[in-house]
Amino acid sequence: MFLRVALLVLKKDVAIEAKSFEIITTTLFFAASCILVFSFAFVKEGAPVQDAASGILWIAIAFSGTLALGRTFERERYGETLRALLLAPAPRPAIYVGKLLGMVFVMVTTEVLLVPMVALLFQAPLFSRPLLLVALLLAGTIGFASVGTLFAAMLVRARTRDIMLPILLYPVTVPVMIAGVQGTSALLMSTPDEALATMWIGIVTSFDVVFITFCLWLFEPLMTE
Amino acid sequence: MSFAVGAGEILGLLGPNGAGKSTIIGMMATLVAPSSGAVRYGASTAAEAGVELRGRIGLLAHELHLYPELTARENLEFFARLHGLRPSDLVDPALAVAGLSDRADDVVSGFSRGMRQRLALERALLHGPRLILLDEPFTGLDDRAAGVVADRLRRLAADGRIVVLATHDLDLADGLVTRVGIVREGRLLTDEPGSTGLRARYRALVGH
């Protein structure tokens, strides 16, 4: 029942997105332009700074993720359909999970473009330990998206939702950012520090577990006025 | 405020804009938590009754709850599945009742307000709810369509359902509702059996 409704919400979001691909394409382009702008911002002796690669990657993920969050929930705002979802005879956190899965899907798709792009622009050996990188990206994306989905959902009726989302989201997800950047840097070293990267993955994973639990619990009280 | 509604009744919540009618409907739909007091369905509150309670409530809100990017058929199929029902039996008849069978595969963003209103009503009734809550159901409907909706509501009430309807359209409510509750600034001013002459009574209490 729980999973069925979550997957139903996900399928519906995919169906809507498949009609225009608006969110995915614009998010991809935005993320790519982020990377370009930051590369020019962090320049040393006329060339992008090597060490900035991991930071730039995660900032691009955070910025594009924030915009995608806003726009996904903008779709639910039009006919106040979020309320209709809350009326389903299913546990309300299932709706949260459905939305979360959709967000993770969008962000992972963006990362599939971003990682090769960063690797190319910075000659960064991001593919030396692909499994660890994937694990780190996935754990970090889930952490960011879990808090982001809750905040975006609760802000849906606020007039200032566009600016409030990043204001609230970024400080709370700082541990994810730190772990993501540090873990990616560990993997980018000439001899990748696997132990360190694994440790960072562990930190983000425990963040994910704790925060998803809180989000699941807080979703219903926050969505009932 | 305090009131009770039972099977077969059509309760009309009348009042000016901003009176709180939508909030009352929201509370009855389990979307708004009252700051004091409780809403009971039978003997239990929403929390006690559990998740299935929502399967017996149908809400037609002012905002219509339709996805503009999806077609009429896709909208109804989604909401049918959300309620755990098989869309094949329900969607086509619902589209026929709404008069939208020929537009079933057009996206809702291209519909007029009246068409969306008819579709939204079908969406609200798709799962055969026992408690039917309607917030301004006649918006965008011409006289004929409004009359059709009113007949529908009478049939539903005769079938033993509970209908609660919030509107500021007194003429349409007149002759439809079996009970009247006049709401103003968060208070229920009166709760009496409905009959004709609503406009006069309303004006007496609210003043315009």
Added chain:
Amino acid sequence: MKGQYFLPLFALTTAMFAAAPFVIANAPYESTMLLVQKIFYFHVPSWFVMFSAIFISGIYSVIYLVKGDRKADQIAAAAAEIAVIFGVMGLVTGPLWGRKAWGVWWQWDAKLTMALLLEMIFLGYQLVRRYGGPGSDKMSAALAVFGMVNVPFVYWSVNIWRTVHPKTSVVPTLGPGMFGAFWFSVLSFMLLFSLLLTLRLRLERQRAVLDELYLAEEP
């Protein structure tokens, strides 16, 4: 919450703050930093107050979200505001001290980073309450809960980050003879905190009463 205790405690706090300059002046000089170190008697108690306020705000936010008791929300809001104020005091006294004592305005160690982050989260709390529109009380409660829950994660991640790139620690050690002055300062600040919390809570309650009166007005 306090009623008859308020005035006596107010008198006591005033007396303690009046006595504070003498107590602090009489405390021994710290070996390397001498006079500059004495800002510590303001700096650390500010953090004590800020963290107490954060935990009070977080816990009462949980209570509000679980029980819907408005009084819990009022306490959480009052505590959150005090957290921001004393956080600012800590974040101002810190760099002032750091600059004079160690030559740097800021360091990215665990404590400072966490303090800055929590300050930002609770500033966000104020913004949500002001600009969040309907339902902002619950939104800010959720934010306070997340802020509180984040404390161990931020501390953990920044700590590890710093051990990889070690720098000098900012944490001072208390020499003998300073304990008296230190705990005196802490006590004064905590008393000030409870007084301010009571006053702010009173204000919040009056505001709630006013709101209800306004809404209940006969047409």
